[in-house]
Amino acid sequence: MSTAAPITIDTARPGVPLGRLIKVELRKMFNTRSGFWLMLSIAIVAAIATVAIIIFADGDDLSFGLFAQGIGIPMAIVLPVIAILSVTSEWSQRTGLITFTLVPHRGSIIAAKAIAAIIVGIAGMLIAYAIGALGNIGGSAIAGVDPVWDTSLVNLVTIILANVLGLLIGFTLGVLIRNSAGAIVGYFVYSFVIPSILGFLAFSQDWFEKLQPWIDFNDATLPLFDGGPSGEEWAQIGTSGLIWLVIPMTFGIWAVLKSEVK
Amino acid sequence: MITVDRLTKTYGGYRAVDDVSFECRPGAVTGFLGPNGAGKSTTMRIIAGLTPATSGSALVSGVNYPDIPNPGTQIGVLLDASAQHAGRTGREILALSALTMGLPMSRVDEMLQLVSLTPSESKRRVKNYSLGMRQRLGIANALLGDPKILILDEPANGLDPAGIHWMRGLLREYANRGGTVLLSSHLLHEIEVIADEIIVIGNGKIVAEGTKAELLQTAGxxxxxxxxxxxxxxxxxxxxxxxxxxxxxxxxxxxxxxxxxxxxxxxxxxxxxxxxEGAGLEEMFLQLTAETQRETITPEGAGA
Incomplete structure (x- = not known):
């Protein structure tokens, strides 16, 4: 037995390219039953929102902008959850034991997950727009009015950007908390609890009301949905994004790189 | 070849792995034997780059694991057969690994066949798998990239006697072709059946090592x-x-x-x-286990 030839490790072999990792991460989002339905829920939620608008909105009020807004609200929940699960399932389902041994560069895996989530987010929003456009045509026909196309291309892009930023908030919570339930709860706290607290503060304290747009990311990203931000509003997205997105994500990625995978 | 040199891992004041050194040779199956919580899995996770060591080193043929390009094609790792996404099919889990390593999908079918998972079983979701089936899937996953080195944590856990016999044959042949195998178990019997060399670990320290013949042979x-x-x-x-x-x-x-x-x-x-015969090893192992055992021990026949 001691006569066996020594085994050498080939260090010149090509590593795993990022493009391949992105493909793998995209596939992981679809190849479980829950993941598949979560993806399908993008289209389902968009369709339900569209039908609800056709049923409940006044025929005269129908416009593409209304549909885009109506679809955007549920989308702001579904997309971050997709981003959260793509990260946290490696820990909650413990698949990280395989993922991080096949690719021992965690930064590449995290980058691939972020890119895959952004691809899904943009594609999901485009699908939602298409459904909304069909709803606008169909709804207007039912109401007997001409379809109104009142949303500019720029605004359509900023709405996608707003959703991608929301998705990145989910991603950040994923790398920070690394637990599916915890990160999803964290996202609801971020998007429902924190705005009311900050809103109350702004209501009761004058000095905070002036400060709020600069530090409240939820608040700062609202103009993205509504016609596009002004120069100052972009700056506010920048400063509040630094606080809520850039700094926590940097810390979360650092924690992922350092943590023990069990 | 795996070289672990003065490896130590502490969690706060607790030394999970305490100054552990050993080597796994090509052409041999090295059994890593120890009771639950002895430090086997921690050592293996350190070798695979998942857990940072406090001090000491663990090298694979002289290379740090994270520096191995496309490691799945050079070293096969199974750290926990239950660590699979419960909602994925067995086949899909292998397909993801094959895609990551850049292997053709035909390799997935070959491996399923090798570990005797039928096509219909491979299309079931892992939550419906028995532990034995998960082990087979995990071994298929480790062998997928045709590596020359295998690290398997408790691979025989949950296998029935026929399954253990099958694994012995598989690993024996793998080692005979020149491969290096490090596998762990908390059961002396499994290690005796499968391994050529045995490293016994207890409370983070190596307490005995040698060939199976050396360790099992005791006068008395x-x-x-x-x-x-x-x-x-x-x-x-x-x-x-x-x-x-x-x-x-x-x-x-x-x-x-x-x-x-x-x-x-x-x-x-x-x-x-x-x-x-072999009673020395068994008694040493029982003593090791006794410290972590909650019940009083009723040892089986010492001759094993």
Missing amino acids: TFVKAGDPSALANALTSAGLTSAPSGDGGLRTEADPATVGKAAAAAGVALVELRPA
Whole structure:
């Protein structure tokens, strides 16, 4: 037995390219039953929102902008959850034991997950727009009015950007908390609890009301949905994004790189 | 070849792995034996780059694991067969690994066949798998990239006797072709069946290592009488030291002929008298386990 030839490790072999990792991460989002339905829920939620608008909105009020807004609200929940699960399932389902041994560069895996989530987010929003456009045509026909196309291309892009930023908030919570339930709860706290607290503060304290747009990311990203931000509003997205997105994500990625995978 | 050198991992004040050094040679199956919580899995996770070591090093053929390009094609790792996404099919799990490594999908079918998972089983979701099926899937996953080195944590756990026999054949052939295998188990029996070399670890420290033949061969005798206390007295009066072993038996360093004469001289009727092969390892292992065991121990026959 001691006569066996020594085994050498080939260090010149090509590593795993990022493009391949992105493909793998995209596939992981679809190849479980829950993941598949979560993806399908993008289209389902968009369709339900569209039908609800056709049923409940006044025929005269129908416009593409209304549909885009109506679809955007549920989308702001579904997309971050997709981003959260793509990260946290490696820990909650413990698949990280395989993922991080096949690719021992965690930064590449995290980058691939972020890119895959952004691809899904943009594609999901485009699908939602298409459904909304069909709803606008169909709804207007039912109401007997001409379809109104009142949303500019720029605004359509900023709405996608707003959703991608929301998705990145989910991603950040994923790398920070690394637990599916915890990160999803964290996202609801971020998007429902924190705005009311900050809103109350702004209501009761004058000095905070002036400060709020600069530090409240939820608040700062609202103009993205509504016609596009002004120069100052972009700056506010920048400063509040630094606080809520850039700094926590940097810390979360650092924690992922350092943590023990069990 | 795996070289672990003075590896230590501490969690706060607790030393999970304490100055561990060993080597796994090509062409041999090295068994890593120790009770639950002895530090086997931590050591393996450190080798695979998942857990940072506090001090010391673990190298694979002289290379740090994270520096191995496309490591799945050079070293196969199974750290926990249950660590799979419950909602994925077995086939899909292998497909993801194959895609990551850049392997053709035909490799997935080959591996499923190798570990005897049928096409219909491979299309079931892992939450419906038995532990034995998960182990087979995990081994398929480790072998997917045709690596020359295998690291398997508790691979025989959950396998039935036929499955353990199958794994022995698989790993034996793999080692005969020149591969290096490091596998862990908390069961002496599994390690005895599968491994050529054995490293025994307890409380983070290596307590014994050597070839199976070396460790299992111990001079001594296992003896059992209808009246254990009479036998113990007989041995003591003959000047032989003995220790309880197995249920009601005794083990002594003397050879069976001496023990037999001592018993005959005292008129003690024996029910069993034989060389205590392997008993040394088993007793050492039981002692190790005793410290972490919650119940009192009723050891099985020491001869194993």
